[in-house]
Amino acid sequence: MSERQLYSLRGGIRLEPYKSETQSIASRRLPIPEKLILPLQQHVGLVAEPCVKVGQPVVKNELIATATSYVGMHLHAPASGVISAIDQFPVIHPSGLPATCIEITTDGNDATPESDNADDPHALDSHAIYRLIVKAGIVGLGGAGFPAHVKIREGTGQTVDTLIINGVECEPYITCDDRLMQERSIEVLAAATLIAGVMSAAECIVAVEDDMPAAMSALCDVARDGVELVSVPAIYPTGGEKQLITVLTGREVPTGLLPIDIGVAVLNVATAVAVYRAVVSGQPLTERLLTVAGDVPTPGNVSVLIGTPIQYLLEQFGMTDTSKHRVLSGGPMMGTEILDLAAPVTKTVNCVLILPRESHEQPPSACIRCGDCVPVCPVGLQPQQLFEAARISDVDAAQDLHLFDCIDCGCCAFACPSRIPLVQYFLHAKSSIEALDNDRTQADLARARYTAHQQRISAAAGSIAFAGVELADVSSLEPSDLQSDIKAAVARANQRRHDET
Amino acid sequence: MLLHHQEPERDSKRRIISRVDEILPQTQCQQCGYPGCLPYARAIVSDNAPIDQCPPGGQVVRRALVELLGRPGSSMRGADFAESSHVVVIDEPACIGCTKCIQACPVDAIVGAAKQMHTVITAACTGCELCIDPCPVDCIDIIDAADDLAHWRWQRLHYAGHERRMIARP
Numbered sequence: 001m002s003e004r005q006l007y008s009l010r011g012g013i014r015l016e017p018y019k020s021e022t023q024s025i026a027s028r029r030l031p032i033p034e035k036l037i038l039p040l041q042q043h044v045g046l047v048a049e050p051c052v053k054v055g056q057p058v059v060k061n062e063l064i065a066t067a068t069s070y071v072g073m074h075l076h077a078p079a080s081g082v083i084s085a086i087d088q089f090p091v092i093h094p095s096g097l098p099a100t101c102i103e104i105t106t107d108g109n110d111a112t113p114e115s116d117n118a119d120d121p122h123a124l125d126s127h128a129i130y131r132l133i134v135k136a137g138i139v140g141l142g143g144a145g146f147p148a149h150v151k152i153r154e155g156t157g158q159t160v161d162t163l164i165i166n167g168v169e170c171e172p173y174i175t176c177d178d179r180l181m182q183e184r185s186i187e188v189l190a191a192a193t194l195i196a197g198v199m200s201a202a203e204c205i206v207a208v209e210d211d212m213p214a215a216m217s218a219l220c221d222v223a224r225d226g227v228e229l230v231s232v233p234a235i236y237p238t239g240g241e242k243q244l245i246t247v248l249t250g251r252e253v254p255t256g257l258l259p260i261d262i263g264v265a266v267l268n269v270a271t272a273v274a275v276y277r278a279v280v281s282g283q284p285l286t287e288r289l290l291t292v293a294g295d296v297p298t299p300g301n302v303s304v305l306i307g308t309p310i311q312y313l314l315e316q317f318g319m320t321d322t323s324k325h326r327v328l329s330g331g332p333m334m335g336t337e338i339l340d341l342a343a344p345v346t347k348t349v350n351c352v353l354i355l356p357r358e359s360h361e362q363p364p365s366a367c368i369r370c371g372d373c374v375p376v377c378p379v380g381l382q383p384q385q386l387f388e389a390a391r392i393s394d395v396d397a398a399q400d401l402h403l404f405d406c407i408d409c410g411c412c413a414f415a416c417p418s419r420i421p422l423v424q425y426f427l428h429a430k431s432s433i434e435a436l437d438n439d440r441t442q443a444d445l446a447r448a449r450y451t452a453h454q455q456r457i458s459a460a461a462g463s464i465a466f467a468g469v470e471l472a473d474v475s476s477l478e479p480s481d482l483q484s485d486i487k488a489a490v491a492r493a494n495q496r497r498h499d500e501t
Numbered sequence: 502m503l504l505h506h507q508e509p510e511r512d513s514k515r516r517i518i519s520r521v522d523e524i525l526p527q528t529q530c531q532q533c534g535y536p537g538c539l540p541y542a543r544a545i546v547s548d549n550a551p552i553d554q555c556p557p558g559g560q561v562v563r564r565a566l567v568e569l570l571g572r573p574g575s576s577m578r579g580a581d582f583a584e585s586s587h588v589v590v591i592d593e594p595a596c597i598g599c600t601k602c603i604q605a606c607p608v609d610a611i612v613g614a615a616k617q618m619h620t621v622i623t624a625a626c627t628g629c630e631l632c633i634d635p636c637p638v639d640c641i642d643i644i645d646a647a648d649d650l651a652h653w654r655w656q657r658l659h660y661a662g663h664e665r666r667m668i669a670r671p
Contacts, residue, residue, distance in 0.1 A: 041650075095653045427655040435654050439526070439586075446527035446627045449608035450537055456609075 001220055002228045004205075007250040009243055011378040012235040013411050015333075017211055018172045022293055024214065027179050027301035030316055032079045036104045036307030037344040038064065039091050043139040044146045045071035050102055056083045059113050061284050064102055067134075073147050074137035078286035078305035081106035090340035092310075092329045092349065101344070104307065112283075126156045126198045129279050136278030138285045142166065142177075142239075142268030143330060145348040148275055154258075155199040155265040162249060163201035165192045167208045167215065167269040168232055170239035171331025173293040174351040177269050179301040180289055181208065181215035185222050188269055191276035192227045199265055205248055206269070209234045236333065237409040241266045243378050255405050270350075285347060292317050294354040295325055304345050310352060311341040319354060328353040333410040365418045373412035373422065379405050383412035383422050390429035395436065398429045406430075517570075518546045524565045528557045529607035530629035537607060545570070557628075586646040588626040589633065593618050595640035602632035602641060 041047045048065035058064060058077040065075035084105040088098040124132075130153055138148040155163075165188070169177045181188055188206065196204035204227050208216050211234040219229050232238055232247050242253045245264050253259050259266055267275070270289065277283045286306055293299045297318040304313060310329075314322065328335035329349050338352075345352075373383035381402055389397035406426050413422040521542035528538070533554035535541040544550035545566070552566040567573065591602070591611070598616040610626040613619030623646075633641050 091650075093650060093653075094655070095650065097650050097653060099650050424655065431654040442627075443525075443527035445625065446529065446608050447522070447538070449610070449625055450527065450529050450539070453607060453609045454537075 001216060002230055004228065004230045004248070006230075006232060007247055009233075009235055009238055009247050009378060010380055011376045011411060012237060012243075013376055013414060014234070015170075015172050015236045017234065018293070019175050019178070019211065022173075022175045022291055022299050022301055023178055023212070025300045027176075027183060027289055027303055029303045030305070030308060030313065032106050032108060032110060032305060033308050033312045034106060035084070035309065036078055036081075036106060036305060037089050037309060037342075038075055038078075038102045038104070038307040039089070039344065039346055040065055040075065040100050040102070042075075042145060042306075042346040042348060043073040044144065045069060045073065047100070048073060048075050050086055052083050052086075052102065054083050054086055057081070058083060058104065060110065061113060061286060063284075064104075067137075067147075071147055071150055073139055074135065074284070075102070076137060076284040076286050077104055078307055079104065079106045080109045080111075090343045092336055092338050092343045092346065094336050096339040124279070129194075129198050130156065132279050132282065133275055136274070136282075136284040138271060138274045138278060139347050140268055141270040141274060141288060141347065141350065143334070143348055143350055145346075148267070148271050151260075151265060151267065152195065152198060152275070154260050155201075158260055159263055160199040160201045160260065160265045161263045162203045162205065162265075163192070163196045163199055164244060164248060164264065164266045165195075165204070165206040165269050165272050166239060166241070166244055166266050167206060167212070168239035168244055169209065169212075170234065170236045171333050171335075171351075172236075173353055174291050174331050175293075176289045176291045176301050176350055178212045178215045179291075180270055180273060181212070182218045184273060185215075185218040187273050187276055188219065189222055189224050189227050191272040193224065194276055194279060195265075195267065195272055196226065201265065204228065205230050207232050207244060207248060209238070236411070237378055237407070240378065240407055240409060242407070255402060288345075288347060288349075290345065290349055291351040292354075293351060295356055296354050306345060306347055308345045309342055310338055310345065313345065313352060314341065314354075322354065324357055325354050326357050328355065333414070334408060362419060364420045367418055367420060370417060372415045372417060376411040376415045378409060378411060379407060381406060383426075386429075387420065387422055387425055390425040393429070393432060395429065395433050399433065403429055403433070514546060518542050520569060521545050521566065524558075524562055524569065525555060526558045526562060526627075528627040528629045530557060530627070530631065531607075532556050587628045587643050588623050588646045589621055589628065589630065589641050590623070590644050591619055591621055592640040592642060593620060595638055597638055597640075599637060601635035601637065605631045605635045607631060 040050065046069045049068050050065045052058060052064045059080040060077060062077045063074055064077050067073050081104045083102060085103040087101070087103070089101040089103065091099045091101070093099070130149060133152055134149040140146045140148060167177050167181050169175065192204050192206055206219060206227055207230050208219065210231045216229065216231055223229060230248060237243055238247055241259060244266060245259055246252050249264065251262055251264065253262055274285050287303055288306065289301055289303050291301050292313065310327065322341065327338045327341065329338050330336060330351055332353060332355065335353060367384060367387060369384065371384060377383055386398060386401045386403060389401060403426060408423050408427065410423050413420065416422060522539050525538040525542055531537065533541045535544055541550065541554070545552055552570065552572060553563050555562050596618050598613060598618060600613065600615055602619060603611045603613060607629060608625055608627055610622045611619055611632060612622060628646065630643065
């Protein structure tokens, strides 16, 4: 473990970790469920396109949907079976709306077919490695779901001096990365070396929170040259990408830019291991480690096939009745409530948290301008002023207050004595602004089509009947300006008619 | 707004018309009484037409026009706020292929041919509803455009209970 000089995080909160229950229990593997439901969108970017048909048999690791763009992602069958439906299924989303998914009825066969694995991954050039990562359909497993190949591609295209493997699981309850580092420490460090090599990063850091001593000692046992192991204070949200960069390097990612723009790449530790497995054994991402915690009889970490229904997962943990609970995907600070337990585990689900549903809910009260939200904001925003702007839907004011730098961490809402759901106001404001941009794009399309329509009609009318018809290039001319054009057009038409008779 | 003095009057007028047109929602619905958004923009600038005749634009459009033109808008016609976006869909088995809706569509968002089934290109439909009236068999329905994940927006107090989950206080 290195004694690196650390920089302090702006704001943040020291939270009760609630990690001890699951931190020290070995992970287990969940049996294959009868049905797997695979949403076509489990990532940031465009929806994948199914390449299988209903009724078609598939084997484990077979490609079932392909990426439609660079920022897209392939999807593979997590187990062998038959494609039984391609339809709308419930998914984990705050709206509760369904999404298109591929359903596989499994046959219980878990045998992995042979794959074309490279003998020595370090002998491959970075482009070959990139292709293997694209093929494996890997997204960021920390929660945001950004396609990993894009990050690595951008990392090889630009100068990266520092690669950070993020093992800082700062939300309470979640320990899946902790267990991964304890159980797969060799793979974690091999992955770090591999990715640092691909990106030609001079410095490679594996960062772990200081309340994960077992993970740190497991990593120290297999420490290798060129990979620095750093322990950072357990202050939420140190695990945020931009926050971790600041804590480790003292550098700040400027507003509107990405870490790559300041020469830093950050990959979640589970993502790095998935990349390593894709390169070494050609294994696609079809399974992930996640934490089941909270009010369950036997909390722990479990390796789950992507597509496993949450209901099935909870049954395996002895939870059959959840009527008195709320089930979250993710941690208590940023998690999303799972509204329908038929929804499946996706690539980005790192925790299924079961919390008691409280019967006495106090409504939020008015903002008392106490300012408690300001010092805790890790981005240095003014949540109180942002709230006022979001409350009255003043999108300009909200953007002037750097709304889009907000990382939705929830520290402000946590600190608020009036229990104002600040993050929800900010999410509302962000999606309103995105909707306005979207409306503008739609309007541009409609304008173009309207203009084309009018031009076609006037062309069909032989350019004679100009009255009432608008042309794009003469849009703002006064009709009087066009009298000569019209006269000429009428003359041409008369001439043509005369010629025809 | 400050205009460039050397500019010929016609050019500056053309510029204002196109800025008004940019503000209008481009639904081409004709609810303003003009045959489209551009004709309405021209009428606003050239004929001093009232700026508050656009129900799909609602207050957002009216406010932007007041700001651009410095002209007060009287009380809004119809809805005070922009109407929620919707699109139309053709009940395809019921369609007789009369092409009347195709002719009515201002943005060419309906495809089909005589005595062939017609269908709406949803991505291009502005929800102007001009196709509804001409349909002799009432096979066109209005549906909410925002009813899928791609169009969903966070509501302001949708998750008022978020902080209730925060039981992680030390």
